[in-house]
Amino acid sequence: MSEHYGANYGVVHLWTLICLSLGVLGPNEREYLQDDLKEVNVFHPETAM
Numbered sequence: 001m002s003e004h005y006g007a008n009y010g011v012v013h014l015w016t017l018i019c020l021s022l023g024v025l026g027p028n029e030r031e032y033l034q035d036d037l038k039e040v041n042v043f044h045p046e047t048a049m
Contacts, residue, residue, distance in 0.1 A: 010034045 002009050012033070019025040020040060030038050 012037065 002011075010033075016025065016033070019029075020037065
């Protein structure tokens with residue numbers, strides 16, 4: 001869709017946003033996110049160790 005309209009925006013699944021907001025999206029599960037969401041600081045048990 002972004003190619004059709006000449007825009008530059010990404011697509012994120014609703015489940016990804018829910019998991020990110022709940023803190024259950026691990027650091028290795030953020031690889032495909034764009035830079036604006038990749039660095040969102042949400043507590044995750046893997047990063048606390």
